[in-house]
Amino acid sequence: MLEVTGVSRSFGGVYAVRDVSLNVADGETCAVIGPNGAGKSTLFNLITGHLAADSGRISFLGRRVDRLPPHRRARLGMSIVFQAARVFHGMTVRENVMVGAHGRTRAGFVSAALRLPRHRGDEREIGAAADDALERVGLAEWADRPADRLPIGQQRALQLARALCARPRLLLLDEPASGLRGEERERLATLVEELRADGLTILLIEHDVAFVTRLADRIVVLDLGQVIADGPPAEVRADPLVLAAYLGQ
């Protein structure tokens, strides 16, 4: 589904991502781990087009996308939940989620965030997609409540619903469990497992190795912008390079 080949990006002469290659197969859950500053978020932004690569190729569903702007890649079926994503205050939970469907068009996102009037038919269709997404993440009963009142665990679910509202093929999650603990963390893990069971392809950044070991079919380890390991969780966790670079052992 996704092929990243030899992608690099530097900031002020320092590589944030260096010659990274990784593939994600249809239906797979792949995790990207690595220490802070390893280049994980930069890699996601290169995949979604929020940052331009200096070199390398990115193909999605058999089509080269590395020159396409983010909204064109979104329209092909990529959805991202950014690290530390926010909810829009002064909007209901459903309105927050509906913004996701408009992320597919540049103007749409802005007009949705500003709540400009739209075509009635579109509005209905997007409302239905939002309700499906809210149902999927277990937030249906919160739909008409103000989004800023949601507890942190449900805010994370809302962000997932917003990404799902665009009906993606590939879902990119940048540290979805950060700031969550105990039961909230468990609920999020279960939700990701359910999305995977639905057949969604997931690329996930996570700090907690135990958390991804349970969720991911494959783990890619980044260190200093480069891939130092790529394989099934059990194999990657036993890799001496990974232990040295990431686990500090």
Ligand code: ADP
């Ligand atoms: P991670 O998500 O793995 O913590 P990042 O991708 O955020 O890492 O950052 C990788 C490196 O690139 C870091 O050294 C960071 O300071 C640098 N970096 C990321 N984005 C920018 C930017 N917009 N401008 C300058 N440096 C950046």
Ligand code: MG
């Ligand atoms: Mg990051």
